[in-house]
Amino acid sequence: MTLTVTELTIHHGAICAISDVSFTVPKGQLTAVIGANGAGKTTLLRTLSGLNKSTHGTATWNEHNLLHSKPETIVRHGVSHVSEGKAVIPELSVVENLELGAIWRKNKKEAAESKASVIDIFPRLGERLNQRADTLSGGERQMLAIGRAIMSKPQLLLLDEPSLGLAPLIVEQIFQTIRDLTTSMGLTVVLVEQNAMGALKIADQGVVLNLGKVAVAGTAQSLIADPQVRAAYLGY
Amino acid sequence: MHKFKSSHHLGFFIIFGFILFLTGNRVDELRVYQGASIAVYVVAISSIILLTGYSGQVSLGHGALLAIGAYSAAVARNNFHAPVVLTFVIAVLAAALGGALLGAAAARLSGPYLAGTTLALAIGLPSLANQFPIFGGEQGVFFDVGFPPPSLGEGFTQYKWFFWIAGLAALISIWLVANILRSRYGRNWRAGRSNETAAALAGISVSRSKILAFTISAGVAGLAGALLSMTIGTVSPSAFPLALSFSLLTGAVLSGVSTLSGVMIGAVTLVAIPEIADAVATRIGVSERFTTNLPGLMVSTLLILTVLFVPNGPVEQHRTRQARKAAKEKN
């Protein structure tokens, strides 16, 4: 039950967005993928969930090849992707957004249990179940996006910049929730972040991407201690 | 071709016209009449190319603008006894006025909304002819440009006269449209078509530029309408059915909406299709029901195939292929 990425190369037209990237994420661990704007973090995540096509390499999860499947198939293999920018459907209500996450699940009883546990984790959503999603605050929307992903009963959670555009206090809460989820639900998490320090603090491992290549990889503590990483990404 | 100055173009057009008129003397009456029809379609299609290809607006109702031109020309001729040349000018002005009004509405709309609005106009406008007696109801009114002047000789037929008028009008309007497209206005239209926001930021008033495009296009369409009714001899609602608007659009798509240079392809195809359909039907000997519908089926099929496989028209396709080949050879 590990996510293994080997020699992955992805092109956007003529531009090489990701080149020869390899890393593994062990089960139950939280891996932060950090790097500057345009380092290819989002492209990497979108390829793992089937939204983008790769040029070369492999990516497997639970013996499932992630690279030549459609997103709707990949989610059935236990991989949930929360895409960039508070990925909720604003026109739908909160509860509809949540139910959307479980729409492919046959066992409706289990889906209802998932809904109860999401509301348990995010009580704020429980108070707003019948409101339209566009009436929520930024933080609440991010919670809803994560909640929707959890409704798909994931074992591997791919999170794209959950801190984007949120107030510092909310960011801290969201990060703490992600850490708690990882531990309590036994999730494997790939967290893509520009907020390198915040992400590394809660992560077990870190991968630093630079211009589509892996610059450094290692445990989160070792990266925080690395003077080069500190200078380039942590700002001190 | 783009390197030529407009005066060179003028010379080219005069020579081309001269050759056309000489051919007019060598072929039989049917071909002369078809030549006149081709000239009419050239005018009509170039007005659509200007609007859709260059300014990016879709009109499904150009038939209505043709009708405005035709009716105003006929009314000017029948009720006010205007000379022939003046009736054509009136047709252009009246249709341009209609186009300006429609354009003002169109500038606020985009893509499907505009297409639907013009569609509603194309269906609705001809019914106005029944409302006002001056337009003669379903029967319509006559539009007679008169016999050819006697100075052209005894053997100069009526159809040849139509061909001369339509051919001259086509040459003039193509020359005008070509020059407008290469002017500042043409550039503004193309800028607005590819990116409205960018064009606006560059100081182009997008909506004014769109209205202008609609007005000019309508004027040209009005001329086409007057020419069309000249070749038929009457103006009636049934001469401007929805099918006319559709076949003009087909002609424009076949010509390659984004280039004026293919306009002949569309015009010739539209005139040739009934004849080809007839030949095909006789050859394979199908039922009469199928035969009468074959031209319509062929037009629709051509339209779909062109949109699917050469969306930018054969001329543009050829040009892109040449350019790609040239780039390859360079490497």
Add this chain to the structure above:
Amino acid sequence: MFQLLNTILIGITAGAIYSLMAISIVLVWRSTRVINFAQAGMALLSTYFGYEAMVHFNSFWIALPVAMVGGAGIAALIELVFMRLLVKRSSTGPMAAVAPIIATLGLLGLIKGIISSIWGGADVRLVGPVTNVGYSIGDKTLAFSPLKLLTLCTVVALMLLLTVLFQKSNIGLSLRASAYSPEIARLSGVKVDFVRTLGWSLAGAAGAVAGMFQTVNGNGAFSPESIEFALLLISGFIAAVIGGLESLVGAVVGGLVLGLVISFVLMYISSSLFFIAPFVILLIILFVRPQGILGVKAARRA
């Protein structure tokens, strides 16, 4: 007073049919972002299927479902074969915005041509299950008949069914999610391609019902050249735009507005102006409220 009542009842019945047509336009728009100008053509073809069933079984209540299934099938076929190819072939270049519009027009021409080739240009007759002779009030006879009442009831029932489907079922949730955000829908496990085909099929079935009732409520005859068909062709689109293109409720409101206006123009102004009336209403709506009656602002210029 009597005439007013008559005008309103006729307007509402006609409007209900336009609403169905508008719903099918909106369903297709929401599932593939294409205004399907061939929608009325598809409705006409389904009506011919219904006619064939009527000839064989001599029952309107068999003919109607046959037309609906036929309409759904045609729509699914067009989406699978034609629209997917269109999206793949011409989604870039200067023609990207124009190509789908022109393509659906070509489709309309093709369908009309096929119909005329198979059934001929002559009128084909279709009779409703109940009489179209109006109810009487005292010594006066209303234009509102049992057939019009049936039309109204069927359309309302269908709309209720569609509303429940959309708001309360998983299929409805998939349809709405795919319309608003295909990417999030796919990430949530919705098979968006399949849902698109489904949206087209529903539209095809709704259009078939509109076609059947438009025919029996007219003079019972129909052909590609009939007034009934021309009305169907423009009214669906205009009603959808009046309602703002995105919402099913808007489509119903748009259809009713259109039906009433046409009815009033016919009754009180001039019988030859009723074809230009929809265009005038459309222009007024677009100028006064460009986003449609129930539309969201700024959706129009995308």
